[in-house]
Structures are given as structure tokens and as C-alpha cells.
Amino acid sequence: MERSDQPDARVSLKRKSPECEAEDDPLSDSFSLDDLPEDLFERVLSWLPTSAFFRLISVSKRWKSVAASSSFKLACSLVPSRNPWFLMVSPNLNQSIIYDSAENSWKRLNYPNLLLEDSNRSCMLVASSGGLICYRKLSGNLIVCNPLTKSCNVLPPLHITPQNQSLNAIVMSATSTSYKIVLIHGELPNLSFTVYDSNSTSGCWKDETVLRKNVNDSCLEYDSTGDNVAYFVSKAGYVVASGMQLERSPLKQYSSVITKKDGQEVVYFLSPLGTIVACNLTKKSYSEYPKLLPVLCEYSVDVVECNGEMLVVVLSELLESQSLRVWKYDEANRQWHQIAAMPPAMSNEWYGKKADINCVGAGDRIFICLNSSELCAYVLFDLASNAWVELPRCCINGEVIEFMSAFSFEPRIEASV
Structure with missing residues (x-):
């Protein structure tokens, strides 16, 4: 073999001295964020x-x-979105627990001092939006706070007319600098709403506005004689007749969401009969959607908001099987369409356990709490990837903690009350 007169082109495996590496690498100088x-x-x-x-x-x-x-x-307010935190609710906790979806872990979150002045049972978590959450006291007064900075604002008392004492829904929409809270009062067919806007110069609740029933609404009618009674799982996890008052869990008693689309604000909540009621605040009207499942079906239902749309999550039992499904309502055709379903291999293990679901949406994700005397589980569903994940149980000091529901918020220290 001939010997080449060219220099050897092979890379040397010998390690260079630190001095040589520093000369070859222009980025090798130490750099600190403090610079x-x-x-x-x-x-x-x-x-x-x-x-x-x-x-x-x-x-x-x-x-x-x-x-x-x-x-x-x-600078924080210019960050378009943050991975949501899910604030868990349990009547026996002195401290709040959150599930951090960015780090997929459970964390403690202390209550603001204002809420600790009263017993925990006197303040109930009722709504959340953006970086803020809202509590309701036994007196009916509302407290808005940033759970990270612990800053709080007690809203002025609300005086409503005697015929509208029944409270159906509490929803909040918030930005980094302002927030709005909407309350839906009354009993079907007599509904009204009132609004608190933090941007309002008056600093008071606006006067009640009456909602009229949509003339095109063709909701289901129920036989008051009981000959055609629908049965469903209540928010407290019990099977009740559709003619009875829906006894929802007090921890999610005002389950409702608000959407904004085409310049219109719509609040959705669960009626005492388990149907979905849509209140168009812009048009000052409401519609009652048809029930999702036939009569004599046992199921638990909750409403969520994902990417500006209202979706419904249903846990139902049929033919000795259990299914967890997500539905969307087609306004044009007045029909429900299933858009997602948990694989039967995951949901069938819950069959016969009479579980109740409490759900919350955040972007593409839906967080679902399942509860009964025999079951306590948490599921995170990603709409974009159609992925269902059952989360690990929460353990604090070696003790397993069980939760009834969750509220989502973005962890934003800039959110102002």
C-alpha cells in the first residue's frame, strides 16, 4: 500500500486541555442571568x-x-398562556391542593389569610377564570382572589328580588387586569341575571335583567303525573327521578360555564331536571337543550368549557357496561354529537359503583373527578390528542387524600383583583 504524503485527516481522540477548549469555543466564557x-x-x-x-x-x-x-x-401578562393548575376541593382539608399539569404533580397551596379568618366550611369555591378564583360565603357574599399572591377582594352585597332567590349559576371571566362575574337567578321558566364588572366605575352589581324563553326552543316536556319519569344520577351521586329537585354536591352546586363567540356571551348550567340551559346574555334569552340520554338511563353529567365552546361530559351505565363520553351540541340541527369516548377497558372497571362526576375544562384538557362510596379517581383528557390518563392518587404525609371536584386556573402572579 502506498503511503500518502497528505496530512492525516482523522480526528484525534486525545482530550484537549481546558485552556485549548476555551480558545476554540467562543461561548465557553461563564454567563450568568444576573449579567x-x-x-x-x-x-x-x-x-x-x-x-x-x-x-x-x-x-x-x-x-x-x-x-x-x-x-x-x-412581562408576565404578555405570556399568552400557561399550563393550568387544577385546584382540588375537599371539605376536610385545611389547605388547598393543586394538580400542576406542567409538572404532572400534586402541590400544596395555602389559603389566603382573608379566607382563614373564617372556618373553611363557611367559604365555598364556586368559580374560576384566568388567574383568579371566586369563593362564596354562607352570607352569600363573594370573594375574588389570586391564589398565588393571596390578594383578595370582597365584592359588595347583592340584593335580589324575592322571586329570584334561587341561584342557579355563578360564572366568572377574567383577564390580567379585570374580571366579570355573572349570576343566574330564578326557576324555570322565570330566569334573570345580574353582573358585577370590576371595570365598572360604580363598583356595584348591575340591575337584574330578565331572560325570555327562546321562541324557537323545543325542549323536552316532562309528565308531572310521573307516568314517564326519567332517572339519573344526581350531583351527589344518588339516583333520583327527573321530577325531583336535583340535589347537587354543595362543592359544585353552581356548575356552569360561560363562552364568548361572535360577540355573544352565553352561560350554560345544569337545570334541576338534569338538562342543559343556555342563557344568551347578549340577546337576553335562554333555551333548554334536550336530554342527552333516553329516559330510564342512569347517568351523571357536567358541563365544561374548552377553547371557547361548551361541552358536556357524561358518565353512564348501559347493558352492564360503564362509559365516559364527551358531547357537543349542534345549534343548527338541535342535536347532540359525541366527540370523544374513554376506551371501555378504562371505564368498565367503574361499573356498578354509582359514581358521580365533577368536571372542569382548561384549553384542550378536561379534568374529571369521579366519586362514590366505592370509588375516587381523577382523569385528565386531552381533546387534541384524544388521550385519556388516570392520574395517580394524591398522598400527603403518607395519607391518601380524596377530592370531590376541581376548578382550573392559570397560575398568574400578575392577575389583579
Whole structure:
């Protein structure tokens, strides 16, 4: 074989000295975030996952001071979305527990001091939106707070007319700088709503507005004599007749959602008969949708909002099988369409356990709590990927904690009350 006169082109396997590596690598000089100017430093930190940011504020005084900076909060508000946290609700907890969907883990979240002044049972979590959550006291007064900063605002008392004492729904829509709360009062067919807007200069609830029944509404009629009675699983997990009052769990008593589409705001809630009622706040009218399942079917139902649309989650038993399905209502054809179903291999294990579901939507995801005397489980469903995942149980100090429901919010320290 001839010997080549060209230099050997093979890469040497010998390790270079640190001095040589530093000369060859222009990026090898040590770099610290603390070397960044303040505005760029805050913009970088604003994109950190919220859990990571709170862990890192103990790094230095500069990092800790950022959390209180108004310019940092402005930078955080420019982040379009954050992975939701699901605030779990249990009547026996002195501390709140959240499920962090970004880190797929359970975490503690202390109550704001204002809520700790009363016993936990005197304040009930009723709504959430953006970075805010809303509690209702036994007196009926509402408290809006940011669960991260612990800042709270007690809303003025609400005075409603005697005929509208029945409260059906409490919904909230929020941005980083404002929020609006809507209450739906009355009993079908006499409904009305009232609104609190944090942007309002009056700082008061607006006057009640009467909702008229949609003239095109052709909802199902029920036989008051009981000859054609529908049975379903109540929000408390018991099978009741459709002619009876729906005894929902007090932890999700006002289960409802609000959507905004084509300039119209619509509130959806569960009626005492288990049907879905749609209240168009813009047109000041309402419709009652037909029941999803035939009479004599046992099921539990809840409404959620995902990506600006109202969806319904139904847990039902039929022919010795259990199914968990997601439905969407077609307004044009006035029909329900199934858009997703949990694989039977996952849902059939719940058959015969008479579980009740409480659900909440967040973006593409639906968080589902299943409860009965024999069952306590949590499921996260991703609409985009059609993936169903049963979450691990929550253990605190070696003890398994059970929850009845959950509310979703984005962990945003800039959200103002």
C-alpha cells in the first residue's frame, strides 16, 4: 500500500486541555442571568413555568425582588398562556391542593389569610377564570382572589328580588387586569341575571335583567303525573327521578360555564331536571337543550368549557357496561354529537359503583373527578390528542387524600383583583 504524503485527516481522540477548549469555543466564557439588564432579565424569568419561578426566587435578593416588580408583572401578562393548575376541593382539608399539569404533580397551596379568618366550611369555591378564583360565603357574599399572591377582594352585597332567590349559576371571566362575574337567578321558566364588572366605575352589581324563553326552543316536556319519569344520577351521586329537585354536591352546586363567540356571551348550567340551559346574555334569552340520554338511563353529567365552546361530559351505565363520553351540541340541527369516548377497558372497571362526576375544562384538557362510596379517581383528557390518563392518587404525609371536584386556573402572579 502506498503511503500518502497528505496530512492525516482523522480526528484525534486525545482530550484537549481546558485552556485549548476555551480558545476554540467562543461561548465557553461563564454567563450568568444576573449579567442581563433588568428589562431583559425580567422577560426571561416571565417565561419560566410558575412552579419553577417560585422555587428559584430564593436564588438571590435580585431574583426575589423581581416577584414584586410591576414591570415583571407586565412581562408576565404578555405570556399568552400557561399550563393550568387544577385546584382540588375537599371539605376536610385545611389547605388547598393543586394538580400542576406542567409538572404532572400534586402541590400544596395555602389559603389566603382573608379566607382563614373564617372556618373553611363557611367559604365555598364556586368559580374560576384566568388567574383568579371566586369563593362564596354562607352570607352569600363573594370573594375574588389570586391564589398565588393571596390578594383578595370582597365584592359588595347583592340584593335580589324575592322571586329570584334561587341561584342557579355563578360564572366568572377574567383577564390580567379585570374580571366579570355573572349570576343566574330564578326557576324555570322565570330566569334573570345580574353582573358585577370590576371595570365598572360604580363598583356595584348591575340591575337584574330578565331572560325570555327562546321562541324557537323545543325542549323536552316532562309528565308531572310521573307516568314517564326519567332517572339519573344526581350531583351527589344518588339516583333520583327527573321530577325531583336535583340535589347537587354543595362543592359544585353552581356548575356552569360561560363562552364568548361572535360577540355573544352565553352561560350554560345544569337545570334541576338534569338538562342543559343556555342563557344568551347578549340577546337576553335562554333555551333548554334536550336530554342527552333516553329516559330510564342512569347517568351523571357536567358541563365544561374548552377553547371557547361548551361541552358536556357524561358518565353512564348501559347493558352492564360503564362509559365516559364527551358531547357537543349542534345549534343548527338541535342535536347532540359525541366527540370523544374513554376506551371501555378504562371505564368498565367503574361499573356498578354509582359514581358521580365533577368536571372542569382548561384549553384542550378536561379534568374529571369521579366519586362514590366505592370509588375516587381523577382523569385528565386531552381533546387534541384524544388521550385519556388516570392520574395517580394524591398522598400527603403518607395519607391518601380524596377530592370531590376541581376548578382550573392559570397560575398568574400578575392577575389583579
